[in-house]
Every structure is written in C-alpha cells, then in structure tokens.
Amino acid sequence: MLIYAIRRILLAIPVMGVVALVVFGLLYITPGDPALVIAGDQATPEQIARIHVSLGLDQPPYIRFGTWIGQVLRGDLGTSISSNQTVAHMIDQRLEPTITLLLLAVLLSVAVGVPFGVAAAWKKGKTADRALSVFTTAGFSIPVFVAGYALAFLFASTLHWLPVQGYAPLSEGLWPCLRSLILPAVTLSLVYAAVIGRVTRAAMLEVLGQDYIRTARAKGVGPVAVLFRHALKNAAVPVVTIIGIGIATLFGATVVTESVFAIPGLGRLTVDAILHRDYPVIQGMVLLSSAIYVLINLAVDLLYTVVDPRISY
Amino acid sequence: MPGDTAMNATVPGFAARVVVRRSGRSSAMFRFIRRNPEIAWGGFLLLVVAFLAVAAPLLGTVDPRAISTADRLKPPSAEHWFGTDMLGRDLYSRVLYGGRISLSIGVSAAALSAFLGSVIGLLAAFGAFMDAVVMRIMDGIMSIPAILLSIALMAVAGPSVENIILAITIVEAPRVARLIRGVVLSLRSQPYVDAAIAAGSSMPRIVVRHLLPGIVGPLTVQATFVWAMAMILEAALSFIGAGTPPSTPSWGNIMSDGKALWQVKPFLIFIPAGFLSVTLLAVNLLGDGLRDLLDPRLSKRI
Numbered sequence: 001m002l003i004y005a006i007r008r009i010l011l012a013i014p015v016m017g018v019v020a021l022v023v024f025g026l027l028y029i030t031p032g033d034p035a036l037v038i039a040g041d042q043a044t045p046e047q048i049a050r051i052h053v054s055l056g057l058d059q060p061p062y063i064r065f066g067t068w069i070g071q072v073l074r075g076d077l078g079t080s081i082s083s084n085q086t087v088a089h090m091i092d093q094r095l096e097p098t099i100t101l102l103l104l105a106v107l108l109s110v111a112v113g114v115p116f117g118v119a120a121a122w123k124k125g126k127t128a129d130r131a132l133s134v135f136t137t138a139g140f141s142i143p144v145f146v147a148g149y150a151l152a153f154l155f156a157s158t159l160h161w162l163p164v165q166g167y168a169p170l171s172e173g174l175w176p177c178l179r180s181l182i183l184p185a186v187t188l189s190l191v192y193a194a195v196i197g198r199v200t201r202a203a204m205l206e207v208l209g210q211d212y213i214r215t216a217r218a219k220g221v222g223p224v225a226v227l228f229r230h231a232l233k234n235a236a237v238p239v240v241t242i243i244g245i246g247i248a249t250l251f252g253a254t255v256v257t258e259s260v261f262a263i264p265g266l267g268r269l270t271v272d273a274i275l276h277r278d279y280p281v282i283q284g285m286v287l288l289s290s291a292i293y294v295l296i297n298l299a300v301d302l303l304y305t306v307v308d309p310r311i312s313y
Numbered sequence: 314m315p316g317d318t319a320m321n322a323t324v325p326g327f328a329a330r331v332v333v334r335r336s337g338r339s340s341a342m343f344r345f346i347r348r349n350p351e352i353a354w355g356g357f358l359l360l361v362v363a364f365l366a367v368a369a370p371l372l373g374t375v376d377p378r379a380i381s382t383a384d385r386l387k388p389p390s391a392e393h394w395f396g397t398d399m400l401g402r403d404l405y406s407r408v409l410y411g412g413r414i415s416l417s418i419g420v421s422a423a424a425l426s427a428f429l430g431s432v433i434g435l436l437a438a439f440g441a442f443m444d445a446v447v448m449r450i451m452d453g454i455m456s457i458p459a460i461l462l463s464i465a466l467m468a469v470a471g472p473s474v475e476n477i478i479l480a481i482t483i484v485e486a487p488r489v490a491r492l493i494r495g496v497v498l499s500l501r502s503q504p505y506v507d508a509a510i511a512a513g514s515s516m517p518r519i520v521v522r523h524l525l526p527g528i529v530g531p532l533t534v535q536a537t538f539v540w541a542m543a544m545i546l547e548a549a550l551s552f553i554g555a556g557t558p559p560s561t562p563s564w565g566n567i568m569s570d571g572k573a574l575w576q577v578k579p580f581l582i583f584i585p586a587g588f589l590s591v592t593l594l595a596v597n598l599l600g601d602g603l604r605d606l607l608d609p610r611l612s613k614r615i
Contacts, residue, residue, distance in 0.1 A: 018453025022462075026469045137601075141594035143545050145552055145568075146586040149575060153583075157576055164576065252458025256549050260572075270461070274468060274555045282465050290456040 001305065008301055012294045019290040020072065023283050024065055054079075077284035082276035087284040090269060097167050098254055098265035101181050105188035105250055110243060113193040117200025117239075118227050121208060132197050139194035144253050148187040148260035155183060165262040184261045188253055192246050199242040203235035236307045244300035248293035351602030358595035362588070366412035374406035377562050388580070395584050398570055407562045408585050414563035415544055415589065418474060419596070422481040422543035427536040429482060430489020431528065435520065437490065438497035448494065451487035459484045463546055467555040474557055477550060481543045492535050493528060500527045530607035537600035541593050548589055564589045 035051040036043065071078070077087035116135075119128040142150075156164040162183055168176035207213065208231055216230050258267030266285065273281035304311045346353040365372065380400045387397040395404035433451070437444045454462065466480035500506060501524070509519050544564075550556035551565030552572070559566065564585045571581025 014449050015453045015456055018450050019456060022453065022457075023465065026465060137594065137597060140541070140597050142590050143548055143586075143593070145549065146582075146590060149579075149582050149586070153575075153579055157579075248456075248458060252460040255460055255464070256553060259553050270464060271553045274464060274553060277468065279468055282461075282468050286457055286461050286465050289458050289461050290453075293456045293458070 005298075005302055008298055012298060015294055016291065019287065020069060021065075023286050024068055027279065028061065051081075072287065077287065078280040080273075080278050080281050082273075082278045087280050090281065091266065091284060091288060094264060094266045094269045096169060096265075097181075097263050098251075098258070098267065100170065100177065101184055101188070101254060101258075101263065101265065102247065102250055104178070104181050104185040105192065106243070106247060108185055109189040109192040109196055109246070112189065113196025114200050114232075114239065116193070117197040118204055118232060120197065120201040121204035122223070122227055124205065129201070132194070132201060136194040136198055139191040142190070143256075144187060144191070145256045145260050147190050148184065148257055151183050151187055152261070167261075167263040167265070180263075184257050184263060187257050187260070188250055191253075192250060195246060196239065196242055200232075200235065200239050203238045204231055207231045207235045234308075237304060237311075240303055240307055241300055244296045244303075247296050248289070251289050251292055349602050349606055351598045352606065353602075355595045355597070355599030355602060358591060359599065362412060362592050362595065363416060365409055366416055369406070369409040369413065372409060374409050375403050377402060377407040377410040378560065379403070388578075396578070396580055398567070398581055399574060404567070404581070404584060407567050408564070408588055411562040411564050411567050411585065412588060412592075414474060414557060414561055415547060415565070416592070418478055418481070418547045418557075418563070419540045419544040421478045422485065422547075423536045423540035425478065425482040426485040426489050426539045426543075427532055429486040430535075431493050431532060433486065433490035434493025435497060435524075437494045438501065444494070448491070451490055454483070454487045455491075459542070459546060460549055463550055464553075464555050467550060472556060472558045474561060477547055477556055480550075481546050484546070485539045485542060489532070489535055489539065492531060496528055496531050497524055500524055533607060534600055534604040537596055537603060541596040541600065544589065544593060544596070 035048045075088055077091070079086055080090055083090065116128070116132055120132040121129075123129060152164055155161050163180055166180060168180045170177050204227075213226060213231060216226050221230070254265065255267035255270050257263075258265045259271050262268075266288075269281060270285050272278070273285070380402060381397070382400070384393070384397045385399055387393050389396040389404075393403050393405065395408060398404055398407070433447060437447045437451075457465075462484050463477075463480045466483060467476060470476040470480065506519065506523050509523050514522070547556055547563060548565030548568065551563055552569045554569065556569075557563045557566050559570075567585040568582050571578065571585075575582045
C-alpha cells in the first residue's frame with residue numbers, strides 16, 4: 001500500500017512537469033517579445049525593461065525554467081502585473097468562497113446524483129430512468145452560465161427567494177453564507193449530478209444482475225437494503241472515480257459561475273486577470289488547478305482499497 | 314438513358330419494378346428515421362440552425378454591427394424581432410450572424426481535433442517510445458481543466474477566431490488521441506491484423522486497409538462531442554472576455570454584451586442562450602444517435 005502510494009506519487013511528477021513546461025513555455029512559443037505579452041499594449045518602455053529583468057530574458061531558456069521551477073516549488077508563483085501583490089497571496093485571499101462553493105456543489109451533486117442513479121437502475125426504463133435521461137441531455141446542452149442566469153432569473157429576480165448576486169463570507173455566519181451560495185452551487189451541480197447519476201446507474205445495473213443480489217432478495221431482504229447495503233457498496237468504485245474527476249472539472253466551471261453570481265473567488269480572480277492581461281496570475285491558476293486534479297486522482301486511487309477491500313496494492 | 318422512358322411505357326413489368334424499388338428506397342429512409350430518431354431529430358434541428366446562419370442575409374437581417382443610439386435596448390417588436398442591445402444593434406441579425414461564427418468555430422475545432430488527435434493516437438499506438446513520451450504529455454495537458462487551459466492559451470495568443478479554434482484544438486486533441494490510441498491497440502491485437510501481418514502486408518497498407526475503417530466509427534462519434542464541447546468553450550471564453558474579439562458577434566459574445574443588463578433586459582442573454590442550447594442539444598442528439606449506430610460496443614455516454 002505504502003509502496004503503491006509512493007509509486008503513484010512518483011508517476012504524478014512527470015504529469016505535473018509537463019503542466020509546468022506548458023505553462024512556462026506558452027509565453028515563449030508565441031511570436032514577439034514575451035515581456036510585451038505580459039505588459040500589454042499600453043506598456044511604457046520602462047515597464048517592459050523591468051519585466052525583461054524580472055523574467056531574466058538575458059539568460060537561456062533552460063536556466064530561466066530551472067529558476068522558475070525552483071521558485072514554484074518554494075510556493076513562489078511570481079508577482080501580479082496589475083496589483084504588484086504576489087500571486088500566492090492573491091490566490092490565498094480568494095480561496096474561501098471557491099472552496100465553500102465547491103464543497104457545497106460536491107455535496108449537493110452526490111446527494112442528488114447517487115440516489116437518482118440508484119432509482120434509475122432499480123426501475124430501468126420507468127419514470128426515474130427516463131427523468132435521468134432527460135436530465136443528462138439537458139445538462140449537456142445548457143452551458144453552466146446559461147443555467148446560472150436561468151436560475152438567478154427565476155429564484156432571485158422573479159421570486160426573490162434568494163440573493164441575486166454577491167457572497168457573504170463565513171465570518172458573517174453560516175446561514176447568510178449558504179444563502180448566497182445556494183444558486184451557484186445548484187448551477188454547478190446540474191451537469192455534475194447528472195454525470196454521477198449516469199455512472200451510478202451503469203455501475204448498479206451491472207451489480208444488480210449478479211447472483212448474490214438474487215439470493216439477498218430471495219431470503220427476504222427489502223429493496224432499500226438490497227440497493228444500498230448490498231448493491232451500492234459493490235458499485236462504488238466507478239462512482240468514487242467520477243466524483244473525483246468531477247471535482248477538477250467543477251473547479252474549471254467555477255470560473256464562469258463566479259462571474260455570473262459575482263462571487264469574489266478564484267474564478268473571479270482569473271477573469272480579472274484576463275481583463276488586465278495579468279499572465280502570472282493565470283499561470284498560477286493553471287498550476288493550482290492541475291495540482292488539484294493530480295492530487296484528487298491520487299486520493300481516489302488510494303480510496304479504492306477502502307471502498308473495495310478486494311483491491312489491494 | 315434516352316430509351317428508358319420508352320421501355321418503361323412499353324414493358325409494364327419493368328415500370329412496376331422501378332416503382333417498387335423507389336418505394337423500397339423511401340421506406341428504407343423512413344425505417345432509418347424510425348430506428349434512429351436521435352439522428353433524425355439532431356440532424357433536422359442542426360439543418361434548421363445552419364440554414365438560419367447561412368441564409369442570414371436573405372432572412373430580413375440588417376448589418377449586425379450597425380450601431381443606432383436612438384434604438385438602444387428596444388424590446389422585441391415587429392421592426393426588431395428580438396429587440397436591440399445597449400448599442401442599438403439589431404439582436405435578431407446579431408444572433409443569426411453570430412450563429413455563423415459559433416457553428417464554424419465548433420465544426421473547425423472538431424475537425425482539427427479529430428485529425429490531430431488521430432495522428433497522435435496512431436503514432437502513440439505504434440511506438441513504445443512515442444507512446445511513453447507522447448501520452449505523458451497528453452496526460453499533462455488533460456490534467457488542466459479545459460476552460461483554464463484555453464484561457465491561458467487565449468491570454469498569450471490574443472483574441473481572434475483563429476486563435477480560439479487553435480486553443481480548443483490543443484485542449485481537445487489529447488482526448489481524441491487517447492481514444493484513438495485505445496481503439497488502435499485493441500484492433501491491432503485482432504486475429505485479422507495478425508493474419509495481414511503474416512501475409513506480408515506493409516505497415517501503411519495495414520493502417521489504411523485494416524485499422525482506419527475501425528477508427529472511423531468511434532472518431533465520428535467523438536468528433537460530434539468535441540463539436541459540442543468546442544461550442545460551449547467558445548461561448549464560455551467569449552462570455553468572460555477571452556474569446557472572439559468584441560467586433561465579431563458570436564453567441565457567447567452577444568451574451569457577454571448583455572450580461573451587464575440581464576436583470577432589466579433578460580432577452581439579451583436568453584435569446585442567444587436559447588439558440589446555443591438548441592444547437593448543443595442537436596449536436597448531442599446526433600452524437601448519441603451516431604454512437605448507437607456506428608459503435609454499438611460503446612456503452613451509453615456517462
């Protein structure tokens with residue numbers, strides 16, 4: 001187990017290395033002066049000269065890459081062009097809203113998606129199954145931000161049940177914070193819950209056809225116990241996998257969702273960075289998101305042994 | 314042929330046979346539609362949207378860029394079917410012309426990703442070294458959420474339609490490559506490929522004659538889904554200001570223009586959003602139908 005964990009971590013290193021190389025290399029494969037790309041069109045010659053020095057453009061690329069990697073590994077993601085703060089500090093400041101939103105969205109999606117998938121598999125071809133099918137097709141056809149506007153229009157602008165936009169930090173109390181995050185979390189959950197539902201359904205269908213399920217039914221175990229105690233446990237591996245992969249996708253989707261609901265989180269930071277052409281911030285966000293992806297995948301792989309004791313490494 | 318009509322007239326049996334054949338063909342088409350309702354619906358909706366986009370100049374549109382300060386934010390009316398935006402531009406014309414940009418970005422990105430992904434996937438499937446190196450790179454690219462990678466690409470490349478297509482291709486091609494690599498690896502272990510190798514077929518011949526036909530199905534299906542992804546990505550990028558330049562109307566761009574005023578004038582967002590969603594629904598239906606038709610082994614998309 002420990003050896004497997006170490007091997008998995010070692011395998012993740014080249015993936016992260018590629019990400020770092022892509023993020024670093026992007027600035028240099030584009031034609032023209034990278035300092036000009038960073039500084040934007042309205043930059044003064046002094047600004048450009050300063051960026052030249054800070055990027056170390058007088059040195060060969062591999063030395064620059066080495067220096068940069070060294071800084072990143074020490075947690076130094078560079079300095080923002082537009083605010084002169086360090087990128088790490090800016091990310092740190094914006095972490096709370098995004099993490100709370102993500103947690104809420106994951107909880108909601110799992111709470112809706114898994115029972116939905118179980119019901120669809122149990123009554124295959126019946127109402128629940130058809131509803132899941134419609135739900136999935138709709139989820140894939142309505143972009144996140146469109147769904148966000150539709151929900152905000154209905155529940156906030158028209159019915160006035162929930163705030164339209166903005167974020168109440170946790171320090172103002174749990175309920176105001178939750179209230180401000182319900183609509184964005186539901187928005188994020190739509191596609192994610194549908195995907196979890198589909199995977200749960202497929203995994204359950206496979207398990208429900210097996211002999212031990214028939215045995216359990218025959219000895220008089222009720223349907224709820226059969227579905228959740230006997231079947232779901234054995235269908236858990238693909239479900240856990242998709243929940244893990246989904247968290248990384250959700251992280252990307254927050255960029256657009258936070259922009260719709262004016263939540264001052266990491267997504268908002270990214271969008272502001274685009275408007276200010278603040279490349280170091282975008283670089284930091286890409287590195288952070290892929291690190292999250294790699295870490296979650298690692299955690300999911302290690303979770304398999306807990307979820308399914310038959311798997312051992 | 315000139316003699317045919319005469320023959321039809323003089324030989325009754327021949328004419329009857331022709332009629333039977335014709336009704337056989339049209340009933341075959343009906344059977345196809347009945348058995349593949351998803352392809353029929355998806356194709357029909359796509360044709361409608363594509364027609365609106367291509368025939369935009371003939372459908373009572375005006376210049377989508379024409380600014381008219383006197384007509385700002387008019388609600389939908391007989392003169393402006395979908396109303397006007399904050400610069401007084403006709404929303405109906407903008408949505409129809411925007412469809413041209415959104416659709417062509419989707420199709421081009423899907424075609425390019427399918428091509429590039431197949432080449433990379435084939436190369437990876439044939440060389441152990443290529444496989445190790447190339448697939449690690451693909452894993453790295455796929456570990457970055459699609460939207461963030463395309464944001465980074467657009468940030469260095471600058472906003473233009475060509476750059477969006479390239480950015481989406483870079484984001485999506487690795488997913489195609491992984492699929493094609495898997496398909497080729499499983500096809501290559503089939504006995505008929507071993508037989509071809511034993512019979513002395515050359516490598517290019519094996520690829521073209523024995524492997525490509527097996528790739529076409531999964532690739533077509535995947536390309537449709539990339540098409541849908543590309544249109545979502547374009548809309549999202551334009552929406553947050555990293556997509557098509559402001560002068561070019563695309564569905565994402567029109568929504569981005571409308572987002573400041575969406576609470577007062579919701580139609581500025583919901584009309585282009587409706588067009589985008591109907592198109593996405595059509596592409597997804599087409600993809601689902603094609604998968605059932607071309608690739609029955611694949612399970613339902615998750």
